[in-house]
Amino acid sequence: MSEDPGVLRRHLDRERRARQAAETIAEEKTREAFQANESLKRLNEDLERQVAERTAELRAARDEAVAAQKELQRSNAELENFAYSVSHDLREPLRMVHSYLELIRHRANADLPPQVADYLDRAIHTTERMQGMVRGLLEYARVTTHGSPPAPVSADACVKAAVENLELGLEEARVSITRDPLPAVCADSEQLARLFQNLISNAVKYRHPGRRPAIHVAARKRDDGMASFRVSDNGRGLAAEDKERAFQLFQRPGDNTAIDGTGIGLAVCKRMVERHGGSIDVESTPGEGATFCFTLPLAEGDAAEGGSAAG
Numbered sequence: 001m002s003e004d005p006g007v008l009r010r011h012l013d014r015e016r017r018a019r020q021a022a023e024t025i026a027e028e029k030t031r032e033a034f035q036a037n038e039s040l041k042r043l044n045e046d047l048e049r050q051v052a053e054r055t056a057e058l059r060a061a062r063d064e065a066v067a068a069q070k071e072l073q074r075s076n077a078e079l080e081n082f083a084y085s086v087s088h089d090l091r092e093p094l095r096m097v098h099s100y101l102e103l104i105r106h107r108a109n110a111d112l113p114p115q116v117a118d119y120l121d122r123a124i125h126t127t128e129r130m131q132g133m134v135r136g137l138l139e140y141a142r143v144t145t146h147g148s149p150p151a152p153v154s155a156d157a158c159v160k161a162a163v164e165n166l167e168l169g170l171e172e173a174r175v176s177i178t179r180d181p182l183p184a185v186c187a188d189s190e191q192l193a194r195l196f197q198n199l200i201s202n203a204v205k206y207r208h209p210g211r212r213p214a215i216h217v218a219a220r221k222r223d224d225g226m227a228s229f230r231v232s233d234n235g236r237g238l239a240a241e242d243k244e245r246a247f248q249l250f251q252r253p254g255d256n257t258a259i260d261g262t263g264i265g266l267a268v269c270k271r272m273v274e275r276h277g278g279s280i281d282v283e284s285t286p287g288e289g290a291t292f293c294f295t296l297p298l299a300e301g302d303a304a305e306g307g308s309a310a311g
């Protein structure tokens with residue numbers, strides 16, 4: 001059977017057109033793919049450039065922060081050394097002034113007109129106060145310049161040492177002190193004893209006039225490797241607006257005219273705690289009492305056990 005040439009031609013034409021159409025589509029797809037690939041490449045290059053720029057910016061910011069921190073550490077150390085030598089060097093002339101004033105009082109007291117004797121008493125009292133401030137400043141500066149390196153220490157033993165140092169005053173005021181078992185921490189033991197001593201002596205000093213002072217020391221092991229301590233009293237407490245000031249050097253918020261003090265104790269506590277990488281704060285209901293809360297790193301063994309040492 002012979003094929004009709006017209007039909008064959010039409011068939012071949014259709015095939016050619018279909019092939020051409022397929023080739024055009026394929027070309028278009030290839031072009032599109034190429035373009036997509038090109039824009040992806042550009043996008044990648046853009047992204048890489050942006051990442052490189054950002055990394056350089058971050059690196060520069062980090063270098064700046066490290067340099068600023070170093071400078072801060074240097075100037076802090078300089079300031080501490082300055083405070084240390086000034087307070088150290090002031091002690092001797094102050095002691096001399098005090099001794100001479102005492103000598104005058106001793107020699108001439110009976111002959112002095114009452115008003116002059118009163119001036120003399122005030123001058124002596126002021127030098128004593130100044131001696132207390134200089135001693136406090138020296139202690140404050142010594143926290144970082146003369147501290148021992150932190151080592152595992154029993155917080156229980158440090159509370160005991162603090163209580164022994166305060167024994168007479170505690171007996172006199174009939175203070176009741178209780179404590180839960182406390183964990184071992186990584187700290188300068190002398191400073192930790194001093195910290196408890198400052199907090200306990202404050203709890204007695206700022207007691208409520210109508211109550212027998214009661215102090216409780218508790219601690220809890222935290223999951224982040226820190227121990228959180230609480231020293232609670234049933235004293236007069238602190239107003240909310242006084243809490244921050246209480247930790248500042250030479251600040252004595254509230255009515256303290258009848259109570260001796262220089263306003264250094266809590267500033268020293270804060271400095272000691274921060275030197276160990278912890279923080280200190282106070283919770284209080286005025287008239288009911290205050291709880292001083294601070295954190296310190298747990299000693300390795302105690303940190304590994306986890307859980308709670310005491311309530």
Ligand SMILES: Nc1ncnc2c1ncn2[C@@H]1O[C@H](COP(=O)(O)OP(=O)(O)OP(=O)(O)O)[C@@H](O)[C@H]1O
Nearest residue numbers: 202203206237246252253254261262263264265266
């Ligand atoms: N347990 C407390 N209850 C109530 N107020 C307190 C307590 N502890 C401290 N304060 C307040 O915080 C202030 C600062 O205390 P801080 O121990 O620094 O100084 P200070 O006791 O006045 O003098 P010192 O330098 O002799 O310790 C106190 O003057 C008092 O107003």
Ligand SMILES: [Mg+2]
Nearest residue numbers: 202261265266
């Ligand atoms: Mg005090």
